[in-house]
Amino acid sequence: MKEELTKHSVVLFQQKGFSETSIQDIVDSIGVTKGTFYYYFTSKEMLLMEIHERYIDDLLNRQKAILEQIESYRAKIVGIVKLIIHDLQTQGPNGRIYFREMRNLAPENVEKIKKKREAFRLNVEQVLRDGIQAGEFRENLQPKMIAFAILGVTNWSYQWFNPSGDVSVQELADMYVDFILNGIISERD
Amino acid sequence: MKEELTKHSVVLFQQKGFSETSIQDIVDSIGVTKGTFYYYFTSKEMLLMEIHERYIDDLLNRQKAILEQIESYRAKIVGIVKLIIHDLQTQGPNGRIYFREMRNLAPENVEKIKKKREAFRLNVEQVLRDGIQAGEFRENLQPKMIAFAILGVTNWSYQWFNPSGDVSVQELADMYVDFILNGIISERD
Amino acid sequence: MKEELTKHSVVLFQQKGFSETSIQDIVDSIGVTKGTFYYYFTSKEMLLMEIHERYIDDLLNRQKAILEQIESYRAKIVGIVKLIIHDLQTQGPNGRIYFREMRNLAPENVEKIKKKREAFRLNVEQVLRDGIQAGEFRENLQPKMIAFAILGVTNWSYQWFNPSGDVSVQELADMYVDFILNGIISERD
Amino acid sequence: MKEELTKHSVVLFQQKGFSETSIQDIVDSIGVTKGTFYYYFTSKEMLLMEIHERYIDDLLNRQKAILEQIESYRAKIVGIVKLIIHDLQTQGPNGRIYFREMRNLAPENVEKIKKKREAFRLNVEQVLRDGIQAGEFRENLQPKMIAFAILGVTNWSYQWFNPSGDVSVQELADMYVDFILNGIISERD
DNA sequence: TATGAATGAGCGTTCATTCAT
DNA sequence: TATGAATGAACGCTCATTCAT
Known part of the structure; x- marks a missing residue:
C-alpha cells in the first residue's frame, strides 16, 4: 500500500x-x-522526501558502480551520461520530480538532499579533473562549470524528451555522448 | 502600479x-x-501569463536581431548562447520563473506560450541545420536533439549559477560557447 | 491491562x-x-466515565465512613475537609480530572455523575443543617450556600496546590479547617 | 463583527x-x-487569548479601584469578594471560560495570563498581610494560603451558581463575605 | 487477547476571488 | 483608483472507531 x-x-x-x-x-x-x-x-512532505531520497540514493549507487568498474575517464563520462538518459525510460516520472520539486521540503531536508545531489555532481567533476590530468580531456576546461554543462544537457532532457517518440533513448544517449565529447563544430579552429 | x-x-x-x-x-x-x-x-494566472509572455517575447525579439545581424552560423549560435547566459544577470528571476512555472497556466495559455518557446528552439534548430549544410557544423548532428542539448546547457544554468559568485557571466558564457562548439575530448580518435 | x-x-x-x-x-x-x-x-467516553465513577464512588464511601464514625458535627466537617485535601496527594490527578472534565460525557452520563456529586454535597449540607440545630454552627448560615463555599475552598486547591511544595498537605488541611470554622476576622463585631 | x-x-x-x-x-x-x-x-487561540486578556485586565482595573478607594482592609476584602461574585451576573460566561480554559494557549501566552492572574491574587495576599499587621485580621493566618481559600470560595461559584435562581447575587455575596470573615463555628472554643 | 490496516467525519487554516463603497 | 469585508472551496491533517485476523 x-x-x-x-x-x-x-x-x-x-x-x-x-x-x-x-x-x-x-x-x-x-x-x-x-x-x-x-x-x-507522517506528512505530505515526508512522502516527497522519500521519493527524493530513494531516487538520489539509487542514482548515487549506480554512479558508484560506473566509477569503480570502468577504467578510462572518457568511458566513465559516457557511462554517467547513459545512466541519466536511460533513466528517462525506467524512472521518468521519478526523475522529473527530482529535477523540479525541492522547494517544498523543509530547510533541513533540502540540505540533506542537496548534499547528495552535490555528491553526484562532484563525482562528475572529479572524473573531469582526473581525465584532464590524464590527458583524456582538454586542458582548458573548468571542471566545475563543465560538470554543470554536462548535467544540463542530460537533465534538461527530462523536460522535453518523450521516450516513446521517434528517437529512442539509446539514440539520444549516443547523440549526447557524441555532443559532449566532440561539440558541434565541423573542424578545429 | x-x-x-x-x-x-x-x-x-x-x-x-x-x-x-x-x-x-x-x-x-x-x-x-x-x-x-x-x-x-483579472486573476493570478493572468499575471503569470503576462510574465511569461513578456519574457519570451523579449527573448524572441533579441534572438531575431541576432539571427538577422550576424552572418556565420557559428556566430549565430554563439550569439544565442550568450543571449541566454547574459540574461542570468539582467533577467535572473524572470528567467527562473520562465523555466519552471508553466504548469499553472490554463491549457490554452500553456499552448500559446509553448508555441513561442518552440519558435525559439526551432530557430536554433534552423541555424544548426543551415550551418551543417554550410559545412560549419558536423554533418552527423541531429539538429533537433542538438538544439535541445544546447538549450539544456544554457537553461540549466538558471538552476544553479550565481552571477555574483567567483565566475562571471562573461566567463561562463565563453566556457559554454567553447564547450558547445568543441566538446570536452582532448583529441579526435 | x-x-x-x-x-x-x-x-x-x-x-x-x-x-x-x-x-x-x-x-x-x-x-x-x-x-x-x-x-x-467501548469508547473514549466510557473510560472517562469509569474514571469519574470510580473516583466519586470512592469519595462517597470514605465520606460515609466519616459521617458514621465521628460524632460532633464540627468534627464531621473537619473530617470531610481533610478527606478532600489529603486526596490531593494520593489521588491528585484523579481529582483534577474529576473537577474539570465532565463536559465530555454524554448527557445521561453527566446526569449519573452529577447525582453522585450532589450526594456528596448534600451530605455536607446535611451536616451543616444538623450542626446548626445542634448549636455547633452559627444560626444564620444558609446550609446550601455554605456547603458550596466549603467545597470551593477545598476543591479549588486542586487547581494550584503543589503537595510537594513548601506547605504540606497536613498544614494546608489544618489551615483550611481553621479558616472554615473561624473565618479571618480578628475579633467579633 | x-x-x-x-x-x-x-x-x-x-x-x-x-x-x-x-x-x-x-x-x-x-x-x-x-x-x-x-x-x-489570526487563529482560534488568539481569540481565546483576547478573551482571557480582556477579562483579566478588566478585573485588575476594578480591583485596583477597590484597593485605592477603600480604607479598611476588611472593606477591601469585602470589595474584592463582591467584585468577583457580582461578575457572575454581568460577565458570567466570560468568567467561566477564564476559570477553565487556559490549557489551550501556547506556553508564552499562558505565562502572560498567569502573571496577571497572579497579580490579582497577590493583591489579595497583600491586603491580608497588611490587615493582619493592622490587627484587622487574625494573626495566625498564612496570607498566601488564605488568599487561595478566599478565591476558592468565590471562583468556585462560577461552576454552580445560577444568578437567576432562588438566591440573588447580592445575597450570595453577603453570605460569602460573612463566611469568609467569620467562619461557620457558633462560638470560640 | 492483541494487532494493524483502514475509514470517514471533522478540524483549523489558507486563499483566490468578489464587490459595495 | 483603491479598500476592506466577506465568501466558499479546498487543503493538510487528526482521530475515534471498526474489524478481519
Missing part, C-alpha cells in the same frame, strides 16, 4: 506538480481514504 | 514558487491591498 | 485534558496498540 | 468548552463563513 501510494504520487506530482497535487488526489487515484495516507506517511 | 506588482511578483515567484506565493504576499510586499491587485489583473 | 490503561489515561488527561489526549497518546504511553484499547473500553 | 464573533464564541466556549467548539460552530451561530472568522482573528 505504501508502495502503491508512492507510485501514484510520483505520477501525479510529475503531471501536476507537488503543490498542485492534493492528498485527496493521491488517495482518490487508488481508491482509499485520506486516513490511509496518513497511516503510512 | 501594474509594473510594480509584476516586478515584485516575479521576485516572489522565483523565491517561493508560483503556488506558494499568495496574492497577499504580493500586495504586502508593496503595501497595497488585494483589491488593488484585482483592479490590475 | 485495563487498570494500566486507566492509570495512564488519568495522568495524561490531567496533564493535557481529555479532548487534547488521543487514544494514540494513551496506548503509546504503555506500548500497546489502539485495538487493545477498544478491547477493554 | 469582531465583537460579535467574540461574544458568540464566549457563550459557546462556556457551554461546550474551547476544544469542543469548532470555528464552524462559531460562525454558524452568527451566519457568516469561516473566512470571515480568519479575517478578524
Whole structure:
C-alpha cells in the first residue's frame, strides 16, 4: 500500500506538480481514504522526501558502480551520461520530480538532499579533473562549470524528451555522448 | 502600479514558487491591498501569463536581431548562447520563473506560450541545420536533439549559477560557447 | 491491562485534558496498540466515565465512613475537609480530572455523575443543617450556600496546590479547617 | 463583527468548552463563513487569548479601584469578594471560560495570563498581610494560603451558581463575605 | 487477547476571488 | 483608483472507531 501510494504520487506530482497535487488526489487515484495516507506517511512532505531520497540514493549507487568498474575517464563520462538518459525510460516520472520539486521540503531536508545531489555532481567533476590530468580531456576546461554543462544537457532532457517518440533513448544517449565529447563544430579552429 | 506588482511578483515567484506565493504576499510586499491587485489583473494566472509572455517575447525579439545581424552560423549560435547566459544577470528571476512555472497556466495559455518557446528552439534548430549544410557544423548532428542539448546547457544554468559568485557571466558564457562548439575530448580518435 | 490503561489515561488527561489526549497518546504511553484499547473500553467516553465513577464512588464511601464514625458535627466537617485535601496527594490527578472534565460525557452520563456529586454535597449540607440545630454552627448560615463555599475552598486547591511544595498537605488541611470554622476576622463585631 | 464573533464564541466556549467548539460552530451561530472568522482573528487561540486578556485586565482595573478607594482592609476584602461574585451576573460566561480554559494557549501566552492572574491574587495576599499587621485580621493566618481559600470560595461559584435562581447575587455575596470573615463555628472554643 | 490496516467525519487554516463603497 | 469585508472551496491533517485476523 505504501508502495502503491508512492507510485501514484510520483505520477501525479510529475503531471501536476507537488503543490498542485492534493492528498485527496493521491488517495482518490487508488481508491482509499485520506486516513490511509496518513497511516503510512507522517506528512505530505515526508512522502516527497522519500521519493527524493530513494531516487538520489539509487542514482548515487549506480554512479558508484560506473566509477569503480570502468577504467578510462572518457568511458566513465559516457557511462554517467547513459545512466541519466536511460533513466528517462525506467524512472521518468521519478526523475522529473527530482529535477523540479525541492522547494517544498523543509530547510533541513533540502540540505540533506542537496548534499547528495552535490555528491553526484562532484563525482562528475572529479572524473573531469582526473581525465584532464590524464590527458583524456582538454586542458582548458573548468571542471566545475563543465560538470554543470554536462548535467544540463542530460537533465534538461527530462523536460522535453518523450521516450516513446521517434528517437529512442539509446539514440539520444549516443547523440549526447557524441555532443559532449566532440561539440558541434565541423573542424578545429 | 501594474509594473510594480509584476516586478515584485516575479521576485516572489522565483523565491517561493508560483503556488506558494499568495496574492497577499504580493500586495504586502508593496503595501497595497488585494483589491488593488484585482483592479490590475483579472486573476493570478493572468499575471503569470503576462510574465511569461513578456519574457519570451523579449527573448524572441533579441534572438531575431541576432539571427538577422550576424552572418556565420557559428556566430549565430554563439550569439544565442550568450543571449541566454547574459540574461542570468539582467533577467535572473524572470528567467527562473520562465523555466519552471508553466504548469499553472490554463491549457490554452500553456499552448500559446509553448508555441513561442518552440519558435525559439526551432530557430536554433534552423541555424544548426543551415550551418551543417554550410559545412560549419558536423554533418552527423541531429539538429533537433542538438538544439535541445544546447538549450539544456544554457537553461540549466538558471538552476544553479550565481552571477555574483567567483565566475562571471562573461566567463561562463565563453566556457559554454567553447564547450558547445568543441566538446570536452582532448583529441579526435 | 485495563487498570494500566486507566492509570495512564488519568495522568495524561490531567496533564493535557481529555479532548487534547488521543487514544494514540494513551496506548503509546504503555506500548500497546489502539485495538487493545477498544478491547477493554467501548469508547473514549466510557473510560472517562469509569474514571469519574470510580473516583466519586470512592469519595462517597470514605465520606460515609466519616459521617458514621465521628460524632460532633464540627468534627464531621473537619473530617470531610481533610478527606478532600489529603486526596490531593494520593489521588491528585484523579481529582483534577474529576473537577474539570465532565463536559465530555454524554448527557445521561453527566446526569449519573452529577447525582453522585450532589450526594456528596448534600451530605455536607446535611451536616451543616444538623450542626446548626445542634448549636455547633452559627444560626444564620444558609446550609446550601455554605456547603458550596466549603467545597470551593477545598476543591479549588486542586487547581494550584503543589503537595510537594513548601506547605504540606497536613498544614494546608489544618489551615483550611481553621479558616472554615473561624473565618479571618480578628475579633467579633 | 469582531465583537460579535467574540461574544458568540464566549457563550459557546462556556457551554461546550474551547476544544469542543469548532470555528464552524462559531460562525454558524452568527451566519457568516469561516473566512470571515480568519479575517478578524489570526487563529482560534488568539481569540481565546483576547478573551482571557480582556477579562483579566478588566478585573485588575476594578480591583485596583477597590484597593485605592477603600480604607479598611476588611472593606477591601469585602470589595474584592463582591467584585468577583457580582461578575457572575454581568460577565458570567466570560468568567467561566477564564476559570477553565487556559490549557489551550501556547506556553508564552499562558505565562502572560498567569502573571496577571497572579497579580490579582497577590493583591489579595497583600491586603491580608497588611490587615493582619493592622490587627484587622487574625494573626495566625498564612496570607498566601488564605488568599487561595478566599478565591476558592468565590471562583468556585462560577461552576454552580445560577444568578437567576432562588438566591440573588447580592445575597450570595453577603453570605460569602460573612463566611469568609467569620467562619461557620457558633462560638470560640 | 492483541494487532494493524483502514475509514470517514471533522478540524483549523489558507486563499483566490468578489464587490459595495 | 483603491479598500476592506466577506465568501466558499479546498487543503493538510487528526482521530475515534471498526474489524478481519
